[in-house]
Amino acid sequence: MxxxxxxxxxxxxxxxxxxxxxxxxxxxxxxxxxxxxxxxxxxxxGSPCRREGFDPRRPMSSGGPDAPTKKKGMGxxxxxxxxxxxxxxxxxxxxxxxxxxxxxxxxxxxxxxxxxxxxxxxxxxxxxxxxxxNDRLVEELEKRDKAVEEAVAMIVLLEAQVETLLKEREMVRRIETQTPFGHMSSP
Structure with missing residues (x-):
C-alpha cells in the first residue's frame, strides 16, 4: 500500500x-x-527447454525421452x-x-x-x-398555608370574641330581668 x-x-x-x-x-x-x-x-x-504444451504448474508424465525425471508432482x-x-x-x-x-x-x-x-x-x-x-407551585402552597394559618387564627379570635359577647349579653339580660331599667326591685 x-x-x-x-x-x-x-x-x-x-x-x-x-x-x-x-x-x-x-x-x-x-x-x-x-x-x-x-x-x-x-x-x-524464453528458455530453450520450453516446449509446447508445457505448464510448470502441472505435473509431468514420465513417458517422454526429454521429460525431466526429477519432479513427478507438486512439491x-x-x-x-x-x-x-x-x-x-x-x-x-x-x-x-x-x-x-x-x-x-x-x-x-x-x-x-x-x-x-x-x-x-x-x-x-x-x-x-x-x-x-414546581418552585412556583411550592411558593403558592406556602402562601396558601400561611393564609390558612392566618384564617384559623382569625377564626379562633373571632370565636373568642363571640363567646365574650354572648356572655356579656347574658349578663345584661339577667340584670334587666332582675330590675326594671337596670334597678333592683325591692320585694
Missing amino acids: EAGYEARQSPISSYLQEKLLRERKVELDNKSVSSGRTSNDAHTQ VKEMEQVSANVMGSQTVSTLHKQNFDLKLELYHRRERQTALEDELTRMKDDSAQLTEL
Missing part, C-alpha cells in the same frame, strides 16, 4: 490499526508471490504456497468483511449517540421547566 493511503486512513483503535497492518502485509505478500510467478513464467518461455513447498495464497485471500476477504461490519456498527452507534444526546438535551430542558413550575 502507499504511504498516502496510510495517512488518509487513520484507524481509531489499536485493534483496528493492527488488523489493517496485517491485511496490508498479506496483500503485499500476495503481490510479491504473484509477481515472482509471472517473472518465472516469462523466464521459462510440499508449492502446495504450502498455494494453500497460503488461498488462505491469505480468505483472510483478506474476512478482514474486509469485519472492517465493513465494524464501520457499519460504528455508524449505527454514532447515530444512536446523536439521538440520545438530542433526547438528553430535550429532557434537560423539560426538567428545567418542571423545576421552575
Whole structure:
C-alpha cells in the first residue's frame, strides 16, 4: 500500500490499526508471490527447454525421452504456497468483511449517540421547566398555608370574641330581668 493511503486512513483503535497492518502485509505478500510467478513464467518461455504444451504448474508424465525425471508432482513447498495464497485471500476477504461490519456498527452507534444526546438535551430542558413550575407551585402552597394559618387564627379570635359577647349579653339580660331599667326591685 502507499504511504498516502496510510495517512488518509487513520484507524481509531489499536485493534483496528493492527488488523489493517496485517491485511496490508498479506496483500503485499500476495503481490510479491504473484509477481515472482509471472517473472518465472516469462523466464521459462524464453528458455530453450520450453516446449509446447508445457505448464510448470502441472505435473509431468514420465513417458517422454526429454521429460525431466526429477519432479513427478507438486512439491510440499508449492502446495504450502498455494494453500497460503488461498488462505491469505480468505483472510483478506474476512478482514474486509469485519472492517465493513465494524464501520457499519460504528455508524449505527454514532447515530444512536446523536439521538440520545438530542433526547438528553430535550429532557434537560423539560426538567428545567418542571423545576421552575414546581418552585412556583411550592411558593403558592406556602402562601396558601400561611393564609390558612392566618384564617384559623382569625377564626379562633373571632370565636373568642363571640363567646365574650354572648356572655356579656347574658349578663345584661339577667340584670334587666332582675330590675326594671337596670334597678333592683325591692320585694
